[in-house]
Amino acid sequence: xxxxxxxxxxxxxxxxxxxxxxxxxxxxxxxxxxxxxxxxxxxxxxxxxxxxxxxxxxxxxxxxxxxxxxxxxxxxxxxxxxxxxxxxxxxxxxxxxxxxxxxxxxxxxxxxxxxxxxxxxxxxxxxxxxxxxxxxxxxxxxxxxxxxxxxxxxxxxxxxxxxxxxxxxxxxxxxxxxxxxxxxxxxxxxxxxxxxxxxxxxxxxxxxxxxxxxxxxxxxxxxxxxxxxxxxxxxxxxxxxxxxxxxxxxxxxxxxxxxxxxxxxxxxxxxxxxxxxxxxxxxxxxx
Amino acid sequence: xxxxxxxxxxxxxxxxxxxxxxxxxxxxxxxxxxxxxxxxxxxxxxxxxxxxxxxxxxxxxxxxxxxxxxxxxxxxxxxxxxxxxxxxxxxxxxxxxxxxxxxxxxxxxxxxxxxxxxxxxxxxxxxxxxxxxxxxxxxxxxxxxxxxxxxxxxxxxxxxxxxxxxxxxxxxxxxxxxxxxxxxxxxxxxxxxxxxxxxxxxxxxxxxxxxxxxxxxxxxxxxxxxxxxxxxxxxxxxxxxxxxxxxxxxxxxxxxxxxxxxxxxxxxxxxxxxxxxxxxxxxxxxxxxxxx
Amino acid sequence: xxxxxxxxxxxxxxxxxxxxxxxxxxxxxxxxxxxxxxxxxxxxxxxxxxxxxxxxxxxxxxxxxxxxxxxxxxxxxxxxxxxxxxxxxxxxxxxxxxxxxxxxxxxxxxxxxxxxxxxxxxxxxxxxxxxxxxxxxxxxxxxxxxxxxxxxxxxxxxxxxxxxxxxxxxxxxxxxxxxxxxxxxxxxxxxxxxxxxxxxxxxxxxxxxxxxxxxxxxxxxxxxxxxxxxxxxxxxxxxxxxxxxxxxxxxxxxxxxxxxxxxxxxxxxxxxxxxxxxxxxxxxxxxxxxxxxxxxxxxxxxxxxxxxxxxxxxxxxxxxxxxxxxxxxxxxxxxxxxxxxxxxxxxxxxxxxxxxxxxx
Numbered sequence: 001x002x003x004x005x006x007x008x009x010x011x012x013x014x015x016x017x018x019x020x021x022x023x024x025x026x027x028x029x030x031x032x033x034x035x036x037x038x039x040x041x042x043x044x045x046x047x048x049x050x051x052x053x054x055x056x057x058x059x060x061x062x063x064x065x066x067x068x069x070x071x072x073x074x075x076x077x078x079x080x081x082x083x084x085x086x087x088x089x090x091x092x093x094x095x096x097x098x099x100x101x102x103x104x105x106x107x108x109x110x111x112x113x114x115x116x117x118x119x120x121x122x123x124x125x126x127x128x129x130x131x132x133x134x135x136x137x138x139x140x141x142x143x144x145x146x147x148x149x150x151x152x153x154x155x156x157x158x159x160x161x162x163x164x165x166x167x168x169x170x171x172x173x174x175x176x177x178x179x180x181x182x183x184x185x186x187x188x189x190x191x192x193x194x195x196x197x198x199x200x201x202x203x204x205x206x207x208x209x210x211x212x213x214x215x216x217x218x219x220x221x222x223x224x225x226x227x228x229x230x231x232x233x234x235x236x237x238x239x240x241x242x243x244x245x246x247x248x249x250x251x252x253x254x255x256x257x258x259x260x261x262x263x264x265x266x267x268x269x270x271x272x273x274x275x276x277x278x279x280x281x282x283x284x285x286x287x
Numbered sequence: 288x289x290x291x292x293x294x295x296x297x298x299x300x301x302x303x304x305x306x307x308x309x310x311x312x313x314x315x316x317x318x319x320x321x322x323x324x325x326x327x328x329x330x331x332x333x334x335x336x337x338x339x340x341x342x343x344x345x346x347x348x349x350x351x352x353x354x355x356x357x358x359x360x361x362x363x364x365x366x367x368x369x370x371x372x373x374x375x376x377x378x379x380x381x382x383x384x385x386x387x388x389x390x391x392x393x394x395x396x397x398x399x400x401x402x403x404x405x406x407x408x409x410x411x412x413x414x415x416x417x418x419x420x421x422x423x424x425x426x427x428x429x430x431x432x433x434x435x436x437x438x439x440x441x442x443x444x445x446x447x448x449x450x451x452x453x454x455x456x457x458x459x460x461x462x463x464x465x466x467x468x469x470x471x472x473x474x475x476x477x478x479x480x481x482x483x484x485x486x487x488x489x490x491x492x493x494x495x496x497x498x499x500x501x502x503x504x505x506x507x508x509x510x511x512x513x514x515x516x517x518x519x520x521x522x523x524x525x526x527x528x529x530x531x532x533x534x535x536x537x538x539x540x541x542x543x544x545x546x547x548x549x550x551x552x553x554x555x556x557x558x559x560x561x562x563x564x565x566x567x568x569x570x571x572x573x574x575x576x577x578x579x
Numbered sequence: 580x581x582x583x584x585x586x587x588x589x590x591x592x593x594x595x596x597x598x599x600x601x602x603x604x605x606x607x608x609x610x611x612x613x614x615x616x617x618x619x620x621x622x623x624x625x626x627x628x629x630x631x632x633x634x635x636x637x638x639x640x641x642x643x644x645x646x647x648x649x650x651x652x653x654x655x656x657x658x659x660x661x662x663x664x665x666x667x668x669x670x671x672x673x674x675x676x677x678x679x680x681x682x683x684x685x686x687x688x689x690x691x692x693x694x695x696x697x698x699x700x701x702x703x704x705x706x707x708x709x710x711x712x713x714x715x716x717x718x719x720x721x722x723x724x725x726x727x728x729x730x731x732x733x734x735x736x737x738x739x740x741x742x743x744x745x746x747x748x749x750x751x752x753x754x755x756x757x758x759x760x761x762x763x764x765x766x767x768x769x770x771x772x773x774x775x776x777x778x779x780x781x782x783x784x785x786x787x788x789x790x791x792x793x794x795x796x797x798x799x800x801x802x803x804x805x806x807x808x809x810x811x812x813x814x815x816x817x818x819x820x821x822x823x824x825x826x827x828x829x830x831x832x833x834x835x836x837x838x839x840x841x842x843x844x845x846x847x848x849x850x851x852x853x854x855x856x857x858x859x860x861x862x863x864x865x866x867x868x869x870x871x872x873x874x875x876x877x878x879x880x881x882x883x884x885x886x887x888x889x890x891x892x893x894x895x896x897x898x899x900x901x902x903x904x905x906x907x908x909x910x911x912x913x914x915x916x917x918x919x920x921x922x923x924x925x926x927x928x929x930x931x932x933x934x935x936x937x938x939x
Contacts, residue, residue: 122796143792196808379863
């Protein structure tokens with residue numbers, strides 16, 4: 001592996017009661033995410049089983065694992081796209097049990113999607129404005145009758161959307177139809193849109209997929225920047241190990257729906273189980 | 288005994304719905320489109336049989352075969368000319384085209400046969416009736432039920448045993464993968480339309496044997512109801528279409544007999560709505576989970 | 580002002596401008612009696628169909644759900660309008676026809692809206708083709724129910740009866756079962772129709788360009804993503820559905836009060852399909868397109884009256900050909916190449932600026 005540029009300050013990770021580690025600076029805060037024995041079965045198959053993870057208030061965490069390990073399923077459980085068949089998810093100490101996707105979102109969880117899901121007939125700015133839906137509000141009648149509140153809130157939405165787009169320098173693209181953007185820009189727009197909902201926890205599903213090394217490097221800087229600026233936690237799924245090792249403080253490795261390792265980047269890289277999961281079992285006695 | 292009479296009438300009407308619904312459901316399963324012109328193919332089939340019997344004086348069996356051949360060719364033509372160019376288009380565009388096709392068939396029929404209702408000759412079928420104790424089953428009813436049972440059995444065998452039938456199921460499962468496996472998708476879709484349209488011809492003849500009024504709009508309402516039946520049973524599912532059709536026929540006859548004659552259709556549709564609320568993919572349909 | 584906003588403003592100005600200009604020209608033609616009788620008779624229906632098409636476009640084009648029962652809401656409006664107008668005349672001797680018309684239209688809208696809510700609750704839980712078939716079913720149920728509805732006035736009071744004509748002796752029938760709404764005093768005017776179109780345009784265009792409207796469109800483009808952003812999909816689909824129902828009810832009242840009778844067979848499934856055709860040919864999400872196609876396709880069969888035998892045939896063929904040519908990839912590519920020079924004239928050449936750093 002070529003030399004990895006690190007964006008994580010060498011955080012000290014400390015253990016918490018739920019068999020996880022969080023950055024030392026977050027240890028006295030309520031963890032933004034805590035899962036307890038989380039699991040889901042699809043027709044008898046345990047896609048995710050006994051998943052326990054705690055993420056600190058301002059932590060950047062990584063969720064890695066081979067293809068089909070159940071990583072996206074975990075995201076779908078956290079955001080209530082799927083209802084878990086066992087265990088619990090706590091966002092900022094509040095149990096998500098029985099909540100809808102919308103309610104989970106209002107509690108402060110936002111995500112991007114592995115297969116990009118933009119509102120592709122709408123413009124870039126409109127996409128971000130959907131993210132602002134519950135942040136800057138006015139009712140339907142103010143909108144139809146163009147009452148003063150409409151103008152005031154529309155102006156606020158526009159300004160806020162532009163501020164957010166500026167994170168990735170995308171202001172110039174505001175009027176483009178989002179479906180016509182290049183791939184990388186669409187991924188960045190998804191992040192901006194998710195940030196617009198003012199989440200406490202941001203889930204990124206393979207944010208660097210399809211990006212070249214230069215773009216990935218830029219993305220890594222931006223992820224760190226977003227955390228510092230918004231003081232939120234970020235959990236990301238990623239196959240690009242330079243990004244994961246470069247930016248994540250705590251890393252969780254999933255294989256066949258189960259956690260096989262948790263720890264810092266250095267610990268994970270040295271873990272024999274992880275190496276086995278990625279490279280396959282070395283044959284006993286063989287060469 | 289009225290109850291049993293109604294049940295048999297319901298079965299008979301339901302069998303016709305089931306045959307029409309099979310055409311809808313097969314086409315939907317394979318081409319993922321709602322073929323609104325299907326109801327009008329029924330009407331064309333009935334008119335051809337009518338002409339054969341009334342004007343050309345050919346024996347009933349040949350008149351029916353002729354109707355089936357014409358409808359089969361019609362189905363293939365419609366698919367090739369109007370639907371094939373739209374394989375990549377949105378489902379709404381295909382739907383509107385199908386609606387246009389429905390208007391077209393109705394208006395061609397209007398030009399050829401005029402707006403006046405024709406009385407479908409039923410003498411060939413009214414030979415005898417079956418007496419079972421106090422129940423009296425007319426031969427039209429009996430033939431309808433028997434024919435539909437034969438069709439269902441044949442169709443089930445065809446889709447499960449033959450190579451072409453398996454190809455059809457493949458295409459409906461995953462068109463892209465079927466293509467990669469060397470299945471000729473266009474030909475399979477044509478075949479589906481051919482079968483569906485031949486069934487429509489049979490349905491048209493059976494329908495007009497029981498309800499012998501023939502006019503250019505004859506196919507519309509049975510078409511809509513059969514479509515409802517297909518959705519009721521779970522669209523795309525062949526057993527679902529059969530079940531849906533039969534149940535719908537029974538519900539309609541019972542609704543008319545015991546609740547209100549005028550509200551028969553409303554009852555049918557109300558039952559459909561209630562079923563869909565509890566089983567959103569129909570009785571035998573597989574619920575689809577969106578991949579996230 | 581941003582580019583997108585400017586484009587929208589121009590679009591809205593053209594839409595309103597065309598409608599107002601058409602109204603003024605037609606009014607002038609009526610005043611100078613230079614309008615044919617058949618066209619004059621078509622003016623109010625055209626207004627109704629425009630409102631129907633624009634409102635259905637809100638459901639199909641903006642919220643992305645296929646509704647096949649829009650004529651059902653229209654019939655609710657038409658019947659309510661006829662009943663309210665007849666009752667106002669009988670009970671209050673209200674001779675001011677414009678006021679009666681306006682009240683009837685409002686009532687038609689409200690009742691259709693109530694039905695919109697009742698139908699929307701179950702319907703909007705379903706998706707795609709299943710939703711379409713259930714709207715179709717509701718349309719047919721409504722038609723069936725009005726078929727057995729009997730309403731009359733006796734001594735200034737409304738009398739209702741269902742399934743059988745169980746009304747007092749001295750009743751004046753307003754709705755007579757399968758005979759429909761009878762003895763209506765036609766009071767609809769082109770001016771009121773025009774105002775209704777303007778109201779519809781204000782509601783629909785302002786709605787789609789607001790927070791709620793964006794939420795409606797987001798649920799269309801990607802349901803899961805919209806929910807993940809905290810947008811309640813059911814709420815906004817409902818909003819679009821009910822708004823459209825109210826507008827269709829108002830259009831129905833206008834339409835119903837334009838003639839002396841309204842019969843249930845006027846609002847069949849085929850009528851819903853007709854409106855759907857207006858919407859699709861005009862372009863999904865294109866309000867101006869809906870207006871133009873509704874007008875054109877309402878007038879066309881009248882113009883083709885000389886070829887009475889062939890007009891529906893021609894209509895069907897045109898419909899199929901238009902759909903194939905606008906949706907087939909090959910024909911579209913040819914059309915794009917032919918029209919490219921014209922398009923460039925209008926749009927300039929800003930298309931290339933999209934890339935940013937991601938061209939690779």
